Amino acid sequence: xxxxxxxxxxxxxxxxxxxxxxxxxxxxxxxxxxxxxxxxxxxxxxxxxxxxxxxxxxxxxxxxxxxxxxxxxxxxxxxxxxxxxxxxxxxxxxxxxxxxxxxxxxxxxxxxxxxxxxxxxxxxxxxxxxxxxxxxxxxxxxxxxxxxxxxxxxxxxxxxxxxxxxxxxxxxxxxxxxxxxxxxxxxxxxxxxxxxxxxxxxxxxxxxxxxxxxxxxxxxxxxxxxxxxxxxxxxxxxxxxxxxxxxxxxxxxxxxxxxxxxxxxxxxxxxxxxxxxxxxxx
Numbered sequence: 001x002x003x004x005x006x007x008x009x010x011x012x013x014x015x016x017x018x019x020x021x022x023x024x025x026x027x028x029x030x031x032x033x034x035x036x037x038x039x040x041x042x043x044x045x046x047x048x049x050x051x052x053x054x055x056x057x058x059x060x061x062x063x064x065x066x067x068x069x070x071x072x073x074x075x076x077x078x079x080x081x082x083x084x085x086x087x088x089x090x091x092x093x094x095x096x097x098x099x100x101x102x103x104x105x106x107x108x109x110x111x112x113x114x115x116x117x118x119x120x121x122x123x124x125x126x127x128x129x130x131x132x133x134x135x136x137x138x139x140x141x142x143x144x145x146x147x148x149x150x151x152x153x154x155x156x157x158x159x160x161x162x163x164x165x166x167x168x169x170x171x172x173x174x175x176x177x178x179x180x181x182x183x184x185x186x187x188x189x190x191x192x193x194x195x196x197x198x199x200x201x202x203x204x205x206x207x208x209x210x211x212x213x214x215x216x217x218x219x220x221x222x223x224x225x226x227x228x229x230x231x232x233x234x235x236x237x238x239x240x241x242x243x244x245x246x247x248x249x250x251x252x253x254x255x256x257x258x259x260x261x262x263x264x265x266x267x268x269x270x271x272x273x274x275x276x277x278x279x280x281x282x
Contacts (some may be wrong), residue, residue, distance in 0.1 A: 002046040004116050007275040009039035010099040010167070010268070011139065012236045012243055014160065015197060015205035017189040027180055030191060032205070033136075034145045036167070037275055038268035040101060042068070042108050044116050047084035049228050050076070051096070054087045058095070067102045068132055071109035074129055083117045090195045094264075096173025098237030100140065103146040107140030108276055115280060123282070143277035147194040156194060161202065162270040163245040164252040166231075169264045170223035174213060174239040185212045187190050202245065203232070210235045212252055223263060229256050245270075 013031050020028035047053075052072045054063055064067045068087060075081070087109070087154040095100035108140045113119075123142060130137030135152040143158040179185065186208045197205070213235055220239050227233040231244035247250045252267040259265050 001086065001116065001258050004112055005041065006045040006108050006112045006279050007039055007041055008093075008104040009140075009271070009275045010036040010101065010102070010104065011136070012036065012166045012167075012270070013098070013207060014202065014207060014234075016237070017190045017192070018185065018187050018205040018208045019189050021187050027187065029148065029152050030189075030197070031148045031152060032145070032158065032160065032197065033139045033155075034150055035143075035271040035274045036099075036165065036268035037271055038092070038167075038266055039099075039275070040105060040108075041090040041113060042105065043090075044112050044122075045086040045088075046116055047086060049083055049084055050082050051084040052076075052087070053085075054089065058089075058091070066108045066226065067106035067137075070133055071106040071130075072080075072113055073134065075110055075113050075117075078110075078129060079117070079119050079121070081117045081119060085113060085116060094169050094173075094241065096175065097169055097241040098174065098235065099167070099241055100136050100216065100237070100238045102262040103130075103134045103136035104140045105274075106130060106137050110137075110141060111276060113281060140274065140276070143274035143282065145272040147197065157273050158194070158198065160270065162249060162272065164249045165243050165245050165268050165270060166227070166252045166255050167243045167266055167268065168223050168227055168259070169241050170217075170219040171262060172217060172219050172240050172266070174217055174220065178208055178216065179212055179238040182212045182216065184215065186210070203235070207235045207239050211252065213239045224262065226263075230258075
């Protein structure tokens with residue numbers, strides 16, 4: 001195998017609680033991750049010279065900082081693999097949108113290059129490497145909808161409902177660091193068990209970041225208000241994207257027909273198995 005094309009799916013945080021803050025500044029979270037059948041795509045072409053080339057680059061992001069390139073070089077370093085790759089990125093997910101695009105790209109790079117280079121590393125090892133790149137990377141590596149704790153790296157697989165979603169992007173980027181630095185951010189939500197969270201179901205789920213993001217980013221607040229007037233709506237991650245859920249694709253599509261010109265949006269099905277893992281047969 002000299003070439004491989006794989007998806008890098010989006011994720012939603014169906015629930016996000018901030019239950020504490022560590023001495024190092026990192027926040028203790030409880031969240032429910034679910035995948036979407038929509039996202040970026042990476043094409044890998046084998047190189048024999050060990051070079052890693054990514055096209056196109058992301059505006060304002062040097063290749064040395066790009067999570068795809070960092071994932072590839074990390075995998076080379078820990079495996080001693082002399083091979084390289086040309087990597088072509090088809091970018092569909094907005095940056096700063098709360099959909100996990102960068103983390104998903106990194107996970108797809110790790111799993112894709114593991115397959116292309118015939119390394120056959122265990123998923124747990126690849127997830128440990130992913131955690132060095134970002135707290136959300138391990139859930140994409142493991143590829144199952146999950147209840148997550150810690151900084152998001154302690155994962156327990158779950159089976160969630162799989163509705164159709166409308167995901168709306170209000171046309172701005174949200175800086176995650178700014179949200180987590182904000183003095184008004186709730187950091188003391190009482191921890192709950194996974195069983196209690198799942199028993200409550202979607203009507204009881206909320207995102208602790210939402211009030212802070214509303215105050216810091218008025219366009220996100222406006223998007224939440226517009227979407228929330230039509231269906232139950234939430235923020236994913238720290239935003240900027242917001243989402244609503246429906247029983248059918250037809251209902252989701254009908255809402256899209258009323259979308260204001262200032263927004264972009266897509267519909268997607270919620271999935272408990274990542275499209276990446278489905279493509280790799282893992």
